[in-house]
Amino acid sequence: MAHDTSLTERREPSGLRPWLVVGVGLGTLGLVATVLGAVWLFQRFGGSPAPASFKPTVFAPPQLQSDPAGDLRDYQAAQYARLTGYAWADRELGLVQIPIERAMAMIASRGSGAFDPLDPARIPDPRR
Structure with a gap:
């Protein structure tokens, strides 16, 4: 007769560590927050001039034909x-x-x- 095993003994054990998943998620969140903070600090205190200070360039007027035919x-x-x-x-x-x-x-x-x-x-x- 076959040996009857319980359901928990027949399952494949989970090799996934929950604290590792949480750690990777928190690390990613921390990295994104750090990069966004650095971008905000750079723009606020030492960045490039505001877009309003740029002078718009003037485009050349179109050269239209007076008599295309x-x-x-x-x-x-x-x-x-x-x-x-x-x-x-x-x-x-x-x-x-x-x-x-x-x-x-x-x-x-x-x-x-x-x-x-x-x-x-x-x-x-x-x-x-």
Whole structure:
């Protein structure tokens, strides 16, 4: 027959010490009170000046457009002129900007080799 044990003997004993929980709680409360007291003392006796003594900064006024539609037309006209005209990209290197239509026609005229490199490879062939 199985030995009948009482309920208190079968329970797992509590390893928690109540005085330790109370001590941690009181320690936390004391730390919070100390920090709040130090902040109050610093602000009261030796802290920074009051916020009322700061002068507000003046923001720059907004720069509004007097004619937004005209500004947009001018911008689009400048972009159109850049896409349809000739100009120097780098005069010293001899690079020019050409109209976009002319550039597309040049690429289309190359046919299937349109995306082949224009310049020969600069690295010598290692198989020679």
